[in-house]
Amino acid sequence: MAIVLGPNQYGKAEVRVVAVDRSSPRHELVDLNVSTSLRGDFTAAHTRGDNAHVLTTDTQKNTVFAFARDGVGSPEAFGLRLARHLAGSYDWITGARVAVESYGWERIAVGGQPHDHAFRRPGGEVRTAVVTVDGDDVHVLAGLSDLVVLKTTGSEFWGFPRDRYTTLAETRDRVLATAVTARWRYTPADGALDGRDWSGLYAGVRTVLLEAFAATHSLALQQTLYRMGEAVLESSPDVAEVRLSMPNRHHFLQDLSAYGLDNTPGSDHPVVYHADDRPYGLIEGTVLRDDVPPAEVAWLGTPGFC
Amino acid sequence: MAIVLGPNQYGKAEVRVVAVDRSSPRHELVDLNVSTSLRGDFTAAHTRGDNAHVLTTDTQKNTVFAFARDGVGSPEAFGLRLARHLAGSYDWITGARVAVESYGWERIAVGGQPHDHAFRRPGGEVRTAVVTVDGDDVHVLAGLSDLVVLKTTGSEFWGFPRDRYTTLAETRDRVLATAVTARWRYTPADGALDGRDWSGLYAGVRTVLLEAFAATHSLALQQTLYRMGEAVLESSPDVAEVRLSMPNRHHFLQDLSAYGLDNTPGSDHPVVYHADDRPYGLIEGTVLRDDVPPAEVAWLGTPGFC
Amino acid sequence: MAIVLGPNQYGKAEVRVVAVDRSSPRHELVDLNVSTSLRGDFTAAHTRGDNAHVLTTDTQKNTVFAFARDGVGSPEAFGLRLARHLAGSYDWITGARVAVESYGWERIAVGGQPHDHAFRRPGGEVRTAVVTVDGDDVHVLAGLSDLVVLKTTGSEFWGFPRDRYTTLAETRDRVLATAVTARWRYTPADGALDGRDWSGLYAGVRTVLLEAFAATHSLALQQTLYRMGEAVLESSPDVAEVRLSMPNRHHFLQDLSAYGLDNTPGSDHPVVYHADDRPYGLIEGTVLRDDVPPAEVAWLGTPGFC
Amino acid sequence: MAIVLGPNQYGKAEVRVVAVDRSSPRHELVDLNVSTSLRGDFTAAHTRGDNAHVLTTDTQKNTVFAFARDGVGSPEAFGLRLARHLAGSYDWITGARVAVESYGWERIAVGGQPHDHAFRRPGGEVRTAVVTVDGDDVHVLAGLSDLVVLKTTGSEFWGFPRDRYTTLAETRDRVLATAVTARWRYTPADGALDGRDWSGLYAGVRTVLLEAFAATHSLALQQTLYRMGEAVLESSPDVAEVRLSMPNRHHFLQDLSAYGLDNTPGSDHPVVYHADDRPYGLIEGTVLRDDVPPAEVAWLGTPGFC
Structure with a gap:
């Protein structure tokens, strides 16, 4: 040894x-x-x-x-x-x-x-x-971080298993908020990478990510994440894979019942939430084409992805 | 005792x-x-x-x-x-x-x-x-923080005294960058404060601050600060005083001469700067109307102002 | 005007x-x-x-x-x-x-x-x-910041008024945690300030602050704050006033009853708390000698104190 | 596809x-x-x-x-x-x-x-x-982060190649400072992991890391890093590999010659440095036993290592 x-x-x-x-x-x-x-x-x-x-x-x-x-x-x-x-x-x-x-x-x-x-x-x-x-290989990952987005409705969360430690109530209407970190890998891994309109490609992917977040009626943050990655791949033939890291920035309904006030999404009053810091959910995933060779070296040292 | x-x-x-x-x-x-x-x-x-x-x-x-x-x-x-x-x-x-x-x-x-x-x-x-x-008094300070602005020209700095420890060169063309914290006090300090279009007033002051920063040919960050405050008071009769805190976020010309490259604002190449973190200049000042009674209690506990 | x-x-x-x-x-x-x-x-x-x-x-x-x-x-x-x-x-x-x-x-x-x-x-x-x-005046403030301290018992909180919005339960045994910022002003404000053993004085005050925090059975964070300032003045004739800013870093008892587990300070299990980030209480106060002339200029621009 | x-x-x-x-x-x-x-x-x-x-x-x-x-x-x-x-x-x-x-x-x-x-x-x-x-596999990484250490001497840096863009002077005596992040993997990856004195092992490795940093006369931060990892493996038979990430927190000698003052390590005055924020060197490396099977899954999602 x-x-x-x-x-x-x-x-x-x-x-x-x-x-x-x-x-x-x-x-x-x-x-x-x-x-x-x-x-x-x-x-x-x-x-x-x-x-x-x-x-x-x-x-x-x-x-x-x-x-x-x-x-x-x-x-x-x-x-x-x-x-x-x-x-x-x-x-x-x-x-x-x-x-x-x-x-x-x-x-x-x-x-x-x-x-x-x-x-x-x-x-x-x-x-x-x-x-x-x-x-001889060259790899390019484009991306963005700290893209903070929020939906005030159009997000549900139910149907999850319940064990001894489960207390969370199901909901059909919640606030969904996250700070998106996304990175996508361009193909192919060779000299043909040059001469592209990188900023035009970037702007296109960014728009697709935003639109997919907004337009997806969400049953799980995982579903939103997957749809965002899928939409990028559908619209961008140059992209081989997308990796997304999305903290679930919890906005909890504030319980006002002790003061005789209701506070539910269906009411005619403003609905009041508490934006929480920690802990937070953290959802991370990869969406990729099944015929593209992997390129782990492209991701070496880039944190936040599985 | x-x-x-x-x-x-x-x-x-x-x-x-x-x-x-x-x-x-x-x-x-x-x-x-x-x-x-x-x-x-x-x-x-x-x-x-x-x-x-x-x-x-x-x-x-x-x-x-x-x-x-x-x-x-x-x-x-x-x-x-x-x-x-x-x-x-x-x-x-x-x-x-x-x-x-x-x-x-x-x-x-x-x-x-x-x-x-x-x-x-x-x-x-x-x-x-x-x-x-x-x-019985009520005071309202409006404001903004972290308004990060930069001019790539239109800023000079010269004519300062030189003592034993002065090494800074004079310049007729430098980058000027800052992160503005501004707070302004509305008059009068009584019930007549209610019913105003606070958001409209805010938007107006913010525009004036931005325009004054951009349009002032600057001989000193102090001059820019004063002009920003003055412009607010000129355009907003409701405002009694403005307090501004403006770090000088230094962008130093990078010396490339050791590699045989010039790097001056007058050249036909891009000009390359190093954005520095610390130390930084810090310019703080008040601009006010000389006929408005002071109201120190309005500022108690609001840091960053003299 | x-x-x-x-x-x-x-x-x-x-x-x-x-x-x-x-x-x-x-x-x-x-x-x-x-x-x-x-x-x-x-x-x-x-x-x-x-x-x-x-x-x-x-x-x-x-x-x-x-x-x-x-x-x-x-x-x-x-x-x-x-x-x-x-x-x-x-x-x-x-x-x-x-x-x-x-x-x-x-x-x-x-x-x-x-x-x-x-x-x-x-x-x-x-x-x-x-x-x-x-x-011609010279003022010296010594101090410390981010002195993080915690007591696992010896802290109560009860007897406070209850209005429509009060839901907090009284407690005879809670965790008390804070990050102390303290500043103290030395007298007199003249040349006699020189030649002191500043580091020895500092070490003495720091010890007194720590001991007072630990030894005070606390009925309110305000009481702890006052006792800390008072102890400094009692032990340090050179000090005219002490200003303290102490966030109440809440440690809430975690409710485990949904899983059939008790969680109270009197139990024979470890007691489990959640360390919360925001919001937090913020207690600020001054303790001073009643015969020392004030010196507001000494505090100008030093945030976090009233 | x-x-x-x-x-x-x-x-x-x-x-x-x-x-x-x-x-x-x-x-x-x-x-x-x-x-x-x-x-x-x-x-x-x-x-x-x-x-x-x-x-x-x-x-x-x-x-x-x-x-x-x-x-x-x-x-x-x-x-x-x-x-x-x-x-x-x-x-x-x-x-x-x-x-x-x-x-x-x-x-x-x-x-x-x-x-x-x-x-x-x-x-x-x-x-x-x-x-x-x-x-069926179980892996344990122990570690520490933000262990900030500094040597005021006993650090040299010379003998590096010089290309067109090299301006750095060689030095036989510099300040060396870093904030160590270290993680080490215990073997074997099975049930035999249980029952160890984890805190005792941790304390032992921490002491070895500190002593190796202090005692190594450094010709390169890479050498210090390697020696720290090597010392852990020599002293801890339970450890299979060590991964270290060490930013080089530059302390630059301040040039005081413009005011007629020398400022060199050999002088009889205090030597004055400027602690710089950015950019900083970043040295990362792994030290391991050559007969231990790799376990990449143990490191999945742990950033800061190659």
């Missing part, structure tokens, strides 16, 4: 790069949080502190800024450029993972007209991209 | 109440975080543990939910109802403070049409209201 | 300075988060963007690092040096506020012996100091 | 259970954050909203509280009881994952004596356990 080094990676996390295109008076702004990781043969650094193979994380950071100067384009395209460069920089580096968070900004309206160089950041929802280079 | 009880208050913080108006198929949703505090004679609770004067924080929470069932209206109107009820509930209670955070939701579009009962929460920016009852 | 500038201040927030004394093999480490603010005549910067009076926040940051090189000493002593320097740097600067958070580190034990240069940061609790220079 | 459901799980996250053993006047306190997940055949819930197989997350929460009443013991033992119960509750449930965070409390000293029922929570560092039942 011997003690050995197993899987490992290292890189620079959370490089906050903002690039401004000033080529016309109408400036364009991209605001990213970029994390890079390298994989390959780094055994000597671990066992002997020999750094001859260690492309420093500081250099990785510098590379992010230098590449941004040539224009970012979409998060996916920027990730592809960076990941290929990093993975190709030395022969002992066999793979790279570049994860990008992209923060949206909208133009401030002044006198009803969108301003040329003043912006507001709405906050909340984040667009994400994860590019993985693994030897 | 004796040891005595000084100023004190107590209450329930962060009651997360969501109220849904289902009186038509087009549901309306309000989502609030309500904190209440009572002031008055609570000496016996402190010195002897005698709770005869203590309207419990649990009761305060129940009251928030019960009042929400009658309809919330605006955060300001809800705060007024609650604060007057709480301050008037027992004769030893002489004042109450109700602070409300209001989270905006927008309807999800399905097939281009806003949905009746499915919503998305944009996140980030929060609308706030603080109502203070102090004996 | 005219629109004018009211109270204002500006500075650099959250300068994260770490200083290591290596004068012997047994290194000493201080880890601070320093925020500075200046007060004075900055009207021209606000109204005209004229920065001739603006000692830049970047310079303030540089000053923090430069001063740390001469040795930090205690947070209070460091704040005094910085605040006096900043307030005295130009005649239009009439005041300065320096707020310091100090993070504790303890030596890692190796083979039972505390290591010379390897440390562990326990996290949580933070020591604080706020120094305010206001013209 | 068909669209199908892939891997999925669901459960209740962050059940905050506190259990107090009052069987003697000297109370014992455990404070846990428990998350449960179920795996099995939940296809009908996803595709049809048929909940006949869905043991509700509310029931899972109730089960956590009910089981706590029988005594928690160690986090590992509690996880084993819960995971086996949940996985065995219905034949369509084939697996369960129970993740536990355990928050430490220490007794408050009063007059030098540890108090019977008053406690302080140090904060920061968290003990973790993850138990996975997968059919």
Whole structure:
């Protein structure tokens, strides 16, 4: 028996790069949080502190800024450029993972007209991209996180088994709220990934996710999750699989009966709920095409999915 | 010399109440975080543990939910109802403070049409209201927090004094970014506060703040802050004073010269900045009418202002 | 009527300075988060963007690092040096506020012996100091935040008034938990503040706060709060007043009766509680000597107190 | 081609259970954050909203509280009881994952004596356990997170390759700081897991991790990471593998030369560093025995490791 080094990676996390295109008076702004990781043969650094193979994380950071100067384009395209460069920089580096968070900004309206160089950041929802280079393979995951949505009706929950510890009442009308994290993998895993309209694809998937959440009469959050993934696959032939993580942000009907007040969804008063923090349900699932080869390496290091 | 009880208050913080108006198929949703505090004679609770004067924080929470069932209206109107009820509930209670955070939701579009009962929460920016009852006086502060804005040009910073420790270069063109917290006080401090179109007033002030940020060619963040407050007072005769807290979220030009790359605002490449976390500048100030009596009690317990 | 500038201040927030004394093999480490603010005549910067009076926040940051090189000493002593320097740097600067958070580190034990240069940061609790220079006056507030404490018994709550909205049951035995924020002001407000053993004073007050929390049989969190402040004043003649902010972190008895299980403090089983997040009670109060002149300027900009 | 459901799980996250053993006047306190997940055949819930197989997350929460009443013991033992119960509750449930965070409390000293029922929570560092039942197999991961450690010397970094984007200077003496997340897997994966002294094992591994961090003269954070894992395996025959995630919390020497001040580790002044937030290096790796069968299912859903 011997003690050995197993899987490992290292890189620079959370490089906050903002690039401004000033080529016309109408400036364009991209605001990213970029994390890079390298994989390959780094055994000597671990066992002997020999750094001859260690492309420093500081250099990785510098590379992010230098590449941004040539224009970012979409998060996916920027990730592809960076990941290929990093993975190709030395022969002992066999793979790279570049994860990008992209923060949206909208133009401030002044006198009803969108301003040329003043912006507001709405906050909340984040667009994400994860590019993985693994030897000759390249994988792209697009996604979003913190898409907070809620339905005030159109959600039921009943028909579940009851054991000794079950006290939950069945309901035919409840509030359903969640913060969607979704990631989807594009096919194929090769050079043909380039030249796509990544932002157009992203916008299309995002719309489908929102519409599926809203339009699905829900009997279970699992059903809503599945329908959201299914709708993406139906509408996007480029997408091989979708992974969704959806906390059930409970909104409990507040019991007002002690003060002589009813509080039920059928009443003519406003219905009053308590938005609860913890604990929360957590529903996670994958929806995929049954004829697409799996690509676990594309998901390595991307948390929140089974 | 004796040891005595000084100023004190107590209450329930962060009651997360969501109220849904289902009186038509087009549901309306309000989502609030309500904190209440009572002031008055609570000496016996402190010195002897005698709770005869203590309207419990649990009761305060129940009251928030019960009042929400009658309809919330605006955060300001809800705060007024609650604060007057709480301050008037027992004769030893002489004042109450109700602070409300209001989270905006927008309807999800399905097939281009806003949905009746499915919503998305944009996140980030929060609308706030603080109502203070102090004996016969009533004060209303409206506000917003986390309004994140940025200008990619139209900001200079020069002409400052230089001492031994000054190394900062002057600049005629920098990124200016901040997360605005603003609070403004309505006049007069009496019953005439009721019946206003609080949400209309709020929307008007918010627009003025955004437009002033965008349209001001800035020589200092202080100048931008002052102009934002001044514009509110010019456009809103109901507002007596505005207090603003604006962190300077530094975006530093990234030095790329070591790799043979220039990176200046005048170039034809995208300009690359590093968005920094800490430390950050913090600019805070009040803009007010010189003929309005002060009302410090309106601001008691509202942090972030001088 | 005219629109004018009211109270204002500006500075650099959250300068994260770490200083290591290596004068012997047994290194000493201080880890601070320093925020500075200046007060004075900055009207021209606000109204005209004229920065001739603006000692830049970047310079303030540089000053923090430069001063740390001469040795930090205690947070209070460091704040005094910085605040006096900043307030005295130009005649239009009439005041300065320096707020310091100090993070504790303890030596890692190796083979039972505390290591010379390897440390562990326990996290949580933070020591604080706020120094305010206001013209010729100097004020020092010491304090701590996030001191999380809990009693599993020795806490009752009953005898409170019951109105329409009161549902809370009285209890003779509950869990009492809070996260203490405490700040205390030293007297007198003049040069005699110097040369004290700030860290010894701090340690003494902290011990008194902990012992008072533990030893007080509590009939109300207000009573515990008052007793903690009173004990500090009794034991520390240098302290003029204590301000405490104590959230009531509710631990609710979990109702297990639906599964045929009792769950009461008197049982021979473990008693099971649910630690709740929101809402929470919030108890805030001041305990002071009745013969000490107030000093509101010492508290300006220090949130969380009435 | 068909669209199908892939891997999925669901459960209740962050059940905050506190259990107090009052069987003697000297109370014992455990404070846990428990998350449960179920795996099995939940296809009908996803595709049809048929909940006949869905043991509700509310029931899972109730089960956590009910089981706590029988005594928690160690986090590992509690996880084993819960995971086996949940996985065995219905034949369509084939697996369960129970993740536990355990928050430490220490007794408050009063007059030098540890108090019977008053406690302080140090904060920061968290003990973790993850138990996975997968059919007949059972896996236990112990661990810790947020163990923040720092060395003021005894750390070098040099000998790395230099490409176009490399600007980092080599150093023979730097501050090394990190927040360790470590998880280790016990063998074997069967019933023989029971009856161990989980808390004793945990304490032993924690001590070894701390001592290895302190005692290793570091040429790279990778070397420190590897040595920490190796030391655990050398000292703990029960442990099959260790996974470590260690951000490099950069402490940069502050350049004071512009004010005529040197600032180098060899000087007789305190050395001044700036503790940086982002970006940060992130080093992740596995150290394992080469003769132990892998068990990827034990790590499913545990983020932060490759």
